[in-house]
Amino acid sequence: MLPISNRGSLMPESPIRKLAPLAEAAKQKGLTVYHLNIGQPDIATPEAMIKAVKDNISPVIEYSHSAGNDSYRRKLVSYYAKHSINIQHSDIIITTGASEAILFSFLGCLDVGDEVIIPEPFYANYYAFAVVAGIKVIPVSSSITDGFCLPAIEEIEAKITSRTKAILICNPNNPTGYLYSEQELKQLEELVIKYNLYLFADEAYREFCYGGKHFSALQFNEAAQHVILVDSISKRYSACGLRLGAIVTKNKLVIDTIMKFAQARLSPPYYAQVAAEAAIDLPDDYFVVTKAEYKNRRDVLVQRLNAMQDVYCPNPGGAFYAMAKLPIDDCDKFCAWLLNEFSHNNTTVMLAPGTGFYGTAGMGKQEVRFAYVLNTEATNAAMDCLEAALKVYPGRR
């Protein structure tokens, strides 16, 4: 018997995708499954992006530059400028999704055994990429009762050791939907300067802020060299399958270092870049319409959840996720039970167990994440289903 690697054993199964076979079985029983478990929107990818792919006339689908097409990177400068992020095209490396951007940031800035502090709950795959890079995730807990705001800066500071090399935030946040304030960002700016740390800022949901204004870590003046922006076009344009993201940083040494990792994998995907370049020219009202749609969905979801007995869901300021506390014994059991044993009007709902988003064992057992990626009619139907489920769930607390 050939042994696999220790890190292969350590790699977590995706907390969402491990429920997939149960969802498959539910569908085979004839149930409609509302997928609120994954950030895969039902919104159409902009026609202009698909048209750009169809209009492409290159006879050879060649490697692009390892940093991404020059034309695309130059156009991105204008995109970022609209968001008060002033950078040059040479500050950008196009990546295969934010996934690769996170991994490259870890690899380029941290060594095996180094530590990155991340407020929890956090996007589960950060932990997976930390396993790949051999680094330690040090969680610092945010609380649902505070709406998942940034933990007190002293709590973050208390986690810093000689191996700490970076802090990572996702803003607006996946899984909580929390939108960090400028003041919270400034606290982090002071901290990364004081301890000479990197700040990895995942801003994949930048456009989707409802009410508050997004403040990007790349708007820092003093800590500009500390910031590595992680970006993605997946959610922005409902184009998850393209697999395109970016690393943006004013730190030239980091760009040069990450460029070597980018060269090793040759180039980001071709058609994705063609589509993404066309997206820069979308009219500004594209986001007005999309954002209004997500805001509607959020309002329906949060109102419905909070109207259920013993359910609490803080109102998220951005992204398209919400974390709610449910009157249940164990979210993993509950989410499996929904798929395995429950149905309402021939439907059921697939949710993401809260535990998958915590680094601290035992946290999040009563929480679930909702991705409000379905239209309001489907969202309402899913809420009807959840409401009925909570009434009969054997593990209700």
Place this chain on the structure above:
Amino acid sequence: MLPISNRGSLMPESPIRKLAPLAEAAKQKGLTVYHLNIGQPDIATPEAMIKAVKDNISPVIEYSHSAGNDSYRRKLVSYYAKHSINIQHSDIIITTGASEAILFSFLGCLDVGDEVIIPEPFYANYYAFAVVAGIKVIPVSSSITDGFCLPAIEEIEAKITSRTKAILICNPNNPTGYLYSEQELKQLEELVIKYNLYLFADEAYREFCYGGKHFSALQFNEAAQHVILVDSISKRYSACGLRLGAIVTKNKLVIDTIMKFAQARLSPPYYAQVAAEAAIDLPDDYFVVTKAEYKNRRDVLVQRLNAMQDVYCPNPGGAFYAMAKLPIDDCDKFCAWLLNEFSHNNTTVMLAPGTGFYGTAGMGKQEVRFAYVLNTEATNAAMDCLEAALKVYPGRR
């Protein structure tokens, strides 16, 4: 000043891409540069693949399954069957290029500090992915005078330590073009069984064999559980930019492990899978025509090289590369000099320095790699240029 990681410092700059600025400067001086330095063919991507992309009607460019689209994986079974490789679709994980397949193989099967033995010269990015994975590449030298055949099995065996977990071969080989015989493969089969090692087999150039027959490591009976096949559609269909490859193995534990790495990065690129699925239906004569074209190019290249004084190029049996020994002091200097200081009829040639393909310091200094990816007219013109260059190169030996 924020420090980058040690592994970031260790990462090699691409030996080919570091010459890119010199090529750019040569073009700006008005020279035509013949690119024999990189495996980017000038052959058109099959129309049927591009048509499949254009005909795609999905309104949402969604994530695919992390292992790749089910329909594509099922069709690939028939592709492999044509090559006497009998596998099931569940033995396949679609990857973002062979690049990701190599990285996932390293991550899933080896831990930090473990060793993989690779005959040198080898594809330079194996070393880069080894740095990412924190593993050691142990080179075992093949020789140009033997046409770069597999080193004596005793030499490979002598490199095995308690940390050795795998042997990696590329067949047919990049950079040498050597096509391993069934007998050589069988020697490796015995060895990986004897020492309980993985055999990573990069067979990205499977179709391009001139004369000899390709024997796949996945045709092994006894060592079937040891083999991890690394594959790519980049060269096969002249579609490098798509970034699509695969891991194929009958080892279920490895598939399950690598699947977790695949889940973390969500999915391989969407349009690439659409194009690749269409490619399975290409008529068999697609490869007849393409292979004949490459064989012509090889014949021109090898004949021209061996006709030059003090130049030796073994006749490669496959892929579209050849390594030649030139009468020069230092291939890095020579390749830079070609771009910086030389021209012939207003042209020059870009080659890949041999040193970049060796793990042993000091090896390959008189060798260069040729990628015969240009048509015969361009290849002849490039050879005229090289012949003239060797006559006047100040470092001629």
